[in-house]
Structure formats: structure tokens, C-alpha cells
Amino acid sequence: MALMITDECINCDVCEPECPNDAIYLGEAYYEIDPHKCTECVGHFDEPQCVQICPVACIPVNPEFVENRETLMQKYLRLQAEKGL
Template structure:
């Protein structure tokens, strides 16, 4: 699933710099996450970084967009084609993921 930001967002902006994919941007009233760029931090963290820093915990998995770990790591590799460390970890199936806790 892609993560999304609920209407509980207080527009603090804490989440934006935490995203390894630059998927978070300021919307008209709240921050928003581009589902085409979101990997739920698979490949980078063992948790969703935006949720970890959100003071109101409004960054949640989107039940409308369900994706498996393999789809998310594939997206991460496409978004970061020059990240050699990510490529090595993905090839060894040894990357960080909230699915592996």
C-alpha cells in the first residue's frame, strides 16, 4: 500500500524531509503523498519514516492501494537507479522493510 496522510494533518511539515523518495509535498490544506513515489520506506527503513515523525500520527497505510513488499522494492529500485547499496541489498534480499519486523 501507499501511505497517505489523513485530514488530521496539522500541516507541520515534519514528514516531508524524512521521505527517501521525495513523495511528500505540501497540498492546499494538508501534506500529501504521491502514491507513484511512495515505497512505504521499503529498502530504506524498517518503518515508515513519515509516521515515525508525525506528531498526530496521520500517515497511514492506504487501504485503497494495497501493494506487496516486492512491488515496493521494485519501485524503490526504479526511483533510485544509481543507489548501488540498495541494489546490492535487494539482490541479496537483505533490505530494510516494515514487512520484516
């Protein structure tokens, strides 16, 4: 399951630097999450860092990208390989 940022986002800028996969970026109106890069921090942390730090709790699971932990780990490994790590 990738995460998503809802329109309740206040653009406080705290989530973007916390993302270890660089999946969070500033969209037209508010921050967004690239579901192809989001691993819910699997491979990096025990819990999604953006969810932990968000002051308005506007980062739910994206229902269009339902993935289990194994799939998220495979995505993490692919992203690391693409970075050359």
C-alpha cells in the same frame, strides 16, 4: 501499500524532509503523499519514517494502493534507476 496523509494533518512540516523518495509534498490544505513514489521506506529503512515522526498519527496505509513488500522494493529500484543511482 503506499501511505496517505489524512485531513487530521496539522502541517507541522516534520514529515516532508524525512521522506527518502520525495513523495511528500504540501497540497492545497495539508501535506499529501504521491503513491507512485511512496515505498513505505522499503529499500531505505525498516519502518516508514513519516509515520515514526508524525505527532498526530495521521499517516495510514492508502487503501487504493495495496502493494506487498516485493512490489514496494521494485518501486524503490525503479525510483533509484530514475535518479541515476
